Amino acid sequence: MESFFLGLSNLLNIHVIIAILIGAVGGVIIGAIPGIGPAIAIAILLPATIFLEDLVSLVLLLGIYGSAMYGGAIPAILINTPGTPVNALTTYDGYSMTKNGDAPRALSLAYSSSFFGGCFSITVALICLIAFGPYLRDFGALFGQRDIFMAAALGSVLLILAHRQNMAIAAMLFAIGFLISMVGRQTSRGVARYTFDIEYLASGFNLIVVIVGIFALSQALNLMNGKDTDPPETKITKGLFKGLAELKKYPAVAFISAFFGTVMGIIPGVGEFVAQFFSYSTARSLSKTPSKFGYGAPEGLIACETSNNAVPAAAMIPLLALGVPGEALTAMMMIVFFDAGIKPGPDIFEKAPDFLFSLFLALLIINILVVITLLFTSKFIAKIIYIPNRFLGAFIMILAFVGVFSIRNNFMDCAFAAGFGLLGYILRRLNWPLVPIVLGMVLGSIMIEKLTAGAGKIKFWMDLFNRPVSGILALTIFLVIFLTLISYIYSYYKKNIR
Amino acid sequence: MKSNFSENQKFLCSDKVRLFDASITPKQFKSRISKERKFKVENLFEFKRITGDLTLSIIFLLFVVFLLIYFNSESGWSARDLNQKRVGKILKQQWVGPLMCMAILLPATILNILEAFKAYKKSKRLLLPNKIIYEMTQWIRSLEFILYFLVYTFSITVLGYLISTLIFAVFLTYRLGYRTKKWIFISLFSSFIVVLIFRTILQIKTPVNIWLYKFFPENLEVFMKIYF
Numbered sequence: 001m002e003s004f005f006l007g008l009s010n011l012l013n014i015h016v017i018i019a020i021l022i023g024a025v026g027g028v029i030i031g032a033i034p035g036i037g038p039a040i041a042i043a044i045l046l047p048a049t050i051f052l053e054d055l056v057s058l059v060l061l062l063g064i065y066g067s068a069m070y071g072g073a074i075p076a077i078l079i080n081t082p083g084t085p086v087n088a089l090t091t092y093d094g095y096s097m098t099k100n101g102d103a104p105r106a107l108s109l110a111y112s113s114s115f116f117g118g119c120f121s122i123t124v125a126l127i128c129l130i131a132f133g134p135y136l137r138d139f140g141a142l143f144g145q146r147d148i149f150m151a152a153a154l155g156s157v158l159l160i161l162a163h164r165q166n167m168a169i170a171a172m173l174f175a176i177g178f179l180i181s182m183v184g185r186q187t188s189r190g191v192a193r194y195t196f197d198i199e200y201l202a203s204g205f206n207l208i209v210v211i212v213g214i215f216a217l218s219q220a221l222n223l224m225n226g227k228d229t230d231p232p233e234t235k236i237t238k239g240l241f242k243g244l245a246e247l248k249k250y251p252a253v254a255f256i257s258a259f260f261g262t263v264m265g266i267i268p269g270v271g272e273f274v275a276q277f278f279s280y281s282t283a284r285s286l287s288k289t290p291s292k293f294g295y296g297a298p299e300g301l302i303a304c305e306t307s308n309n310a311v312p313a314a315a316m317i318p319l320l321a322l323g324v325p326g327e328a329l330t331a332m333m334m335i336v337f338f339d340a341g342i343k344p345g346p347d348i349f350e351k352a353p354d355f356l357f358s359l360f361l362a363l364l365i366i367n368i369l370v371v372i373t374l375l376f377t378s379k380f381i382a383k384i385i386y387i388p389n390r391f392l393g394a395f396i397m398i399l400a401f402v403g404v405f406s407i408r409n410n411f412m413d414c415a416f417a418a419g420f421g422l423l424g425y426i427l428r429r430l431n432w433p434l435v436p437i438v439l440g441m442v443l444g445s446i447m448i449e450k451l452t453a454g455a456g457k458i459k460f461w462m463d464l465f466n467r468p469v470s471g472i473l474a475l476t477i478f479l480v481i482f483l484t485l486i487s488y489i490y491s492y493y494k495k496n497i498r
Numbered sequence: 499m500k501s502n503f504s505e506n507q508k509f510l511c512s513d514k515v516r517l518f519d520a521s522i523t524p525k526q527f528k529s530r531i532s533k534e535r536k537f538k539v540e541n542l543f544e545f546k547r548i549t550g551d552l553t554l555s556i557i558f559l560l561f562v563v564f565l566l567i568y569f570n571s572e573s574g575w576s577a578r579d580l581n582q583k584r585v586g587k588i589l590k591q592q593w594v595g596p597l598m599c600m601a602i603l604l605p606a607t608i609l610n611i612l613e614a615f616k617a618y619k620k621s622k623r624l625l626l627p628n629k630i631i632y633e634m635t636q637w638i639r640s641l642e643f644i645l646y647f648l649v650y651t652f653s654i655t656v657l658g659y660l661i662s663t664l665i666f667a668v669f670l671t672y673r674l675g676y677r678t679k680k681w682i683f684i685s686l687f688s689s690f691i692v693v694l695i696f697r698t699i700l701q702i703k704t705p706v707n708i709w710l711y712k713f714f715p716e717n718l719e720v721f722m723k724i725y726f
Binding site (some may be wrong): 047048051163165166168169170171175176178179182186188191192193194195217220223224225366382390392393394395397398400401402405406409411414415418421422423425426427429430431432444447448451452453454456457458459460461463 | 545552574589590595599605641644646651663666667689
């Protein structure tokens, strides 16, 4: 409990409070603008956070991460365009409710569901920290270098398998990201890898350069080369508080969706989409009127928004506990941790437990602030969604320069970011996933770092798996791959032979 | 309600021809497929290989072949030392990382090109339109904006962050078709705010040795260097 109060007192700092406010309100606005999304905002803001205090920068990014999905629901419900990619499923029932003249009800239902989902996963994380705090300190001793290597390997496997319909592409892009992280002169040995005698490549690719290129510049190109949409004007009439209490009518859907969101958030590489899939399917099977799903069912909206917002807090758990990010946004946050000199991983429970409490408490405050802001300012925020896409693209490009140049004051960084932007743009056009490249860079470098650090204790190949944790993780990798293969064979049999 | 049909369409809908009854509105037309079957949540995860997929897959394959050719010299494989008693000493060598990458990259690329080719053959069989020239044009078209971005980047050393950003924002706004005074003012104002937030308040690093600033009076030069 001492750490809890210490964590709370860390938040009583004017800079942290301002970061909470900017993160919460900024995140909602960013989420509400179709075409930006938290990944782009965080990519652009990352270099700026280097100059801020560690807790301030993390709270700011967490605020954007945690509140963007609230904002993303607004255009999804009002104009049938998801603000962030994860709000895509919200359009099915949310927009249908708007068409039926129930826009305020849909919005307030989305806010209350998001709030419930967010609070659920934060509460779970806080309870775990308070209840198991003393034991979690010993948890660090269980994890050696080889165990974290295996955890990163499991994360990589899950990430690739999560792209079920385009697994080959995901694996290919993951490996390319992994290879990008290998480029440069190895500091310990001074031997260059894939530098082709180019001086710039000797120091390797900076992760932020790749992230800004792949996420921000590619989206800027995408928007500028696209067409402006002309969304229908929808006015929010009174009654935003109407749907708040409606959540109580569907407790089972809310709890199940929040549970799925929390569990899927913890599993690296899985995230919001799979959480939504399970929540939505379960909500439909539980419903007395499944035919309404996709046509304005409140349970459908609750399932999507609750599971979405349960993910951010849960996604922080593998990052903090193992130092293994499960998705692009947490991978970006890892950079802030490194800059702050805090190494996320099992040791963090012993070295900085108050820091963990501060993060989760800040996220809780952000959730409360966001709901209050949205209930009173939805009418104004709804106007933001009408900013033309192409104009937005131009400004993302301007902001991308700040993101790239400020890291090392190097023009070559800008040129390479532009190159990655072009690659990202082509991938976006073909619907190829971008996240595996970034996670390949992060997880790949973790794997190599841990493997090299733990190599001294490896005499035989089996030594890689002979620790309890690494053994269990290796077995899990094997089982996951085996089960996927079985399901593939089964579906092939069902499709072609029967 | 006024009819928008052309004379030819009116003739086709007339009693003499009776090809279809134009009096039926879309609302009256009811699908026999039940609502549950029409909407599937699985559609959210649907991935379809579209025009350009095969081209990009081929580019990736060529890139992987290129990496393979240089694997020996660029990954450190040429300096390998496999005669070690401890496996750990092998795992510490610098080629291990690139080898792990290639172990994933090579099969994945081959699998991807096979799938892309299969999808291409299917689209040919179904006579689906394949606008590859159009797609490639779109890829090349984006180079225009990349060029602008690079020019903007280099212009900062000449004109300074503030002036370059204002010019670039107005130029891009104009180029994208927002040519009214209102949009030009919005872009000027927004870009000024961007500079104010990132350079003046957050003190983000931008180039310092600006050619234009050298012509300013000393006090103004120092002020501009610090804040803009």
